[in-house]
Structures are given as structure tokens and as C-alpha cells.
Amino acid sequence: MPRTKERKKHIHEPSTHEVFLCLSSMLAWSQILLEKGVVKEYQSFLKGLIETRYFEDREEKVTIKQIAASFKHQTTKVTKWLHEIYNDILELNNDKEELFTNNKLPITCYFSYFDSSGSVTLGMDAVPRVYEEFNMYFMKAKVGCERFWVNRVEHEVHDTGAKIFLWLEGGILNRYREMAVEEALFKGWIGFMDQWQLTNSEMDDIIIKHHRR
Numbered sequence: 463m464p465r466t467k468e469r470k471k472h473i474h475e476p477s478t479h480e481v482f483l484c485l486s487s488m489l490a491w492s493q494i495l496l497e498k499g500v501v502k503e504y505q506s507f508l509k510g511l512i513e514t515r516y517f518e519d520r521e522e523k524v525t526i527k528q529i530a531a532s533f534k535h536q537t538t539k540v541t542k543w544l545h546e547i548y549n550d551i552l553e554l555n556n557d558k559e560e561l562f563t564n565n566k567l568p569i570t571c572y573f574s575y576f577d578s579s580g581s582v583t584l585g586m587d588a589v590p591r592v593y594e595e596f597n598m599y600f601m602k603a604k605v606g607c608e609r610f611w612v613n614r615v616e617h618e619v620h621d622t623g624a625k626i627f628l629w630l631e632g633g634i635l636n637r638y639r640e641m642a643v644e645e646a647l648f649k650g651w652i653g654f655m656d657q658w659q660l661t662n663s664e665m666d667d668i669i670i671k672h673h674r675r
Contacts, residue, residue, distance in 0.1 A: 472576035474606030478526050478541045481548045484603040486516030488551075491600070494561050495551050502550070504543035507533055548603055552582065559583035570625065573601050573610060575632025580604035589615060589626055593637065596630050607632030643669070 476484075485492060492512050496505070510533055517524045517532075530540040555562050559570070566585030573580050580601060590596060590612045602608040610630035618625045643665065646652045651672045652665055 472578070474575070474578040474604070476603035476606075478544055481544050481603045482516065482524075482526070482529070484600045485511070485544065485548055485551075486518065487599040489515060491551050491555075491562065492516075492547065495547065495554055498558065498561055499550055499554050502546070504547060507535065507540070507543055508547055552580065552604070555582050567626070569628055571596075571598075571628045571630055573598075573605050573607075573630050573632065575605040575607040575610075578605040590628060591615070593635060595635070596628075605632060609633065611635040645669075646672070 489512065492508060496508050496512060514532075517529070526540055526544075527537050530537040533540070535543075559568060562583055563585030566587060567589070568583055569586050569589065570583045571581060573582075582601070592612050592615055594612050596610040596612055597608060598610070599608045601610075610632050611634075612628055613631045614629040616627040616629075618627065643652075646665070646669045649672075652668055656665060656668075
């Protein structure tokens with residue numbers, strides 16, 4: 463029996479400049495990491511980034527080499543630190559989500575785009591609805607996309623309170639396609655796990671094939 467060829471996964475690998483821009487888009491989160499995170503080698507560098515507001519006053523593109531020169535550090539070290547800061551913010555958000563909710567409604571968001579995924583908990587004034595657009599540049603370094611739409615909303619209620627979860631898909635929403643996927647699931651053309659194991663184009667091929675019969 464022939465072996466099924468495993469498809470190549472599309473995992474986003476951000477450039478250092480992309481990480482820098484994502485960090486600059488959520489300055490308050492860098493401040494939270496500085497004040498509440500574990501003290502690390504990059505501490506003074508992070509403090510400097512916050513004080514300069516990630517060089518937001520610069521009209522031209524700021525290069526990693528220029529950032530390193532401004533703080534008198536090696537470029538390789540600055541590159542390493544920026545990636546660490548970004549990952550440490552995500553880890554702190556996962557461990558101490560209450561630091562990031564701003565006394566608002568806590569909502570855990572699961573982002574996905576192709577085979578990349580990530581999650582953060584945010585504080586919001588209201589619960590986003592299915593099919594609404596959701597833009598968050600900070601997640602681009604994690605999943606390779608900044609523009610999402612709400613695929614699913616879940617409320618979990620237990621004796622100590624309730625939690626809200628969002629599942630967000632990267633890219634532009636095609637509502638007709640989503641209806642076709644629901645039909646394919648209902649009629650058994652695709653299985654429940656196919657939503658995660660197949661690419662969108664592979665699912666589209668199956669759905670189109672059945673519609674042409």
C-alpha cells in the first residue's frame with residue numbers, strides 16, 4: 463500500500479524587523495513585561511526601547527543595525543533580544559492573563575493562518591461576533607497575518623465564573639465558502655478533523671468536486 467505523502471507545512475518565520483514592528487504596535491505590553499516579567503539580560507535594552515517608544519518619531523525605516531548602534535550593542539545580540547522579548551510577552555500573557563485585560567472583559571483569542579497559530583488573552587468592552595473582522599498587528603510575527611475574522615465564539619461557564627474564547631482565521635472572509643464548508647461537513651463530504659488536517663485549497667477541491675456531480 464503506497465504511503466501518503468505528508469504535505470509541507472507553512473509555518474511563519476518572522477524577520478527581526480517584523481518582530482520589532484509588532485512590539486512597537488503594543489507598547490503597553492512591553493511595559494508590562496518590564497515591570498512584571500522575569501528580569502533578563504535584555505532588561506536595560508527593553509527599558510530603552512520603551513523610553514524611545516520604539517523610535518516612533520523616526521520618519522524613515524529604522525533598521526536593526528541602527529537600533530543596535532543607538533544602544534551600543536552588537537546587532538546579533540539585539541536580534542536575539544527582540545525575539546526573546548516578543549516570545550516572553552506571549553508567555554507572560556499565557557501565565558498571567560489578568561495583567562493584560564485592563565479590568566475589561568477577558569477574552570482568550572486563538573489565531574491561525576495556514577499552519578501557524580498563537581493565542582493571547584485581551585480585555586475587551588464587548589464580545590466580537592462570528593464573521594466580524596478583527597485586526598491585530600502584534601500577532602503578525604507569530605502567525606504571518608494581521609487581519610482576521612471571527613470563526614467561532616465559545617462561552618465556558620463554571621462555578622467560579624465564566625470564560626470567553628474566540629477562534630480567529632487569518633485573511634479575508636469569504637462567507638459563501640464558509641457556507642459551502644458547513645454543507646460539506648453536514649453531508650459528510652469532509653470529516654470534522656479535515657478542517658485542521660487539510661489545506662483550504664484541498665477542502666475546496668473536494669467541495670467543488672461534489673458540487674459538479
